Amino acid sequence: MLATYLIGLREGLEAGLIVGILVAYLGKLGRRDLLGRLWVGVGLAIAVSLGVGALLTWGPYALTFQAQEILGGVLSIIAVAMVTWMIFWMGNHGSSLSRELRGQVDAAVDRSRFAIVLLGALSVGREGVETALFVWANVAGGSEPMLATLGAVLGIATAIGISWGLSKGLVKFNLSVFFTWTGVFLIVVAAGVLAYGIGDLQEASVIPGWGAPAWSLTGIVQPGSVLDTVLGGIFNFTPEPTWAQVIGWVAYVAITLSLYLWMLQRRNRSAVAAATRPASVAPAAAAAPAAVVAPSTTEIRSTQ
Template sequence: MFANYLIGLREGLEASLVVCILVAYLVKTGNRTKLPPIWLGVGIAVALSLGVGAVLQFSSAQLTFEAQEALGGGLSIIAVGLVTWMVFWMRRTARHLKAELHGRLDEALAIGTGALVATSFLAVGREGIETALFLWSAVQATNDGTRPVVGAALGLLTAVVLGWLFYRGALRINLAKFFTWTGAMLVVVAAGVLAYGIHDLQEADILPGLDNRLFDISATIPPDSWYGTLLKGTFNFQPNPSVLQATVWALYLVPALFLFLRPLRPAKVPVSA
């Protein structure tokens, strides 16, 4: 549940910040009449994200077991790729996100209403589709359709409240540090999702080595115990992973964390003659 709360909070806060920046800029520049297209784009993006989640859930129920596992494994890997790209992108752009969005909004204002709708739709829709994919993967991994959804919903609700507080000027935090630490935690969560995606592909007979276990501590950490459920729900921990699962987990987690946590190089400033 914590992992899904974290993904809901992280993705939701990014979307909330983007919307707050767009709305604040339009209000500040005297373009209040351009706010409806922004909210229309947000509404379309939310509807599309919910539609993607519904299609994944109901269409997968009609498939055979092997097809479900293949679909779950493939989408888990895609979700990990999207989330990894997102956390690295946000770490690079968090410091100048406002200026970048202002530039895009100026271009959209010059083009017309459709461009405003597209600007807010693309900004929010990307986060929504990533959340839908990651949440669906979590539901499939935990075989629990309640706690992952509740966790993500609480995270999104928290993000909306924080976004409103940002807009009102009542909250000031270092966004660069916030996205760095939450991004590092998401990398750890994504490693677990990736490992479980490999497990799904092994169960679908697409990848070999399902019975080649690296270790088995099921007696020490029973999967149905409260702490086993907590570890699985938070990190997709499996007490009896295959060698391939553990190898892929390590090959993703170690370099991803190293690259993500290393200091950013300062931007080069051109020196005039």
């Protein structure tokens, strides 16, 4: 439940920030007449996301067992790829997110009023589809699907409340710290989803090695126990992993976490360099340090 709650919270906050920036900038341009079209696009994105979630939930039941396992394994790996891309994209583009979105709004207004609908749908739809796919992959590997689904819903609801509070100046929230540490947590969660997907492909005989565990921890983590439920629900932990699952988990965490920490270190060095550079050399860099990972509350409200 905690894993899906944080997934819903993080993705919901990203979507909320995007909508907040778009709404505020349209207000600054004096084009509130386009807000209705923007909300139509957001509504379409939500509908598509719910449709993807429903398809993932009920669609596979008509398939054979082997086909279900193959589909589950492939979708789990796709979910890991998407959430990994999201983590690194936010780390690299968070500081310029507001500027990029304002540029897209300007281009959309110049082209056509219906382009605003498309902009809203694409901007929010990406977050929604990522959420649906990753939550489904996490729920599919857990033992408490109802609690995991409830966690995602509560996370999204919390994100909506925080986003509204940020836009009104009622909430002060360090988005940089939040996105940084949830990125680390989601890398570990994604590793568990990857291991689960590998297990599905092994069970379908696509990858060899199913039924030959690398080790057994059932004496420590008894199947069906509270500890097994908690670890399985959050990290897709299994007490008897295969060697392919172990290798996949270790390789993913080692490579992805190393690259992520390197990216954070590089970003922090750039922020320090920008802050210590003489104002006459780079006043713009000093005013907007690269260490900001997401638009601040002030940035969102200043466009209103």
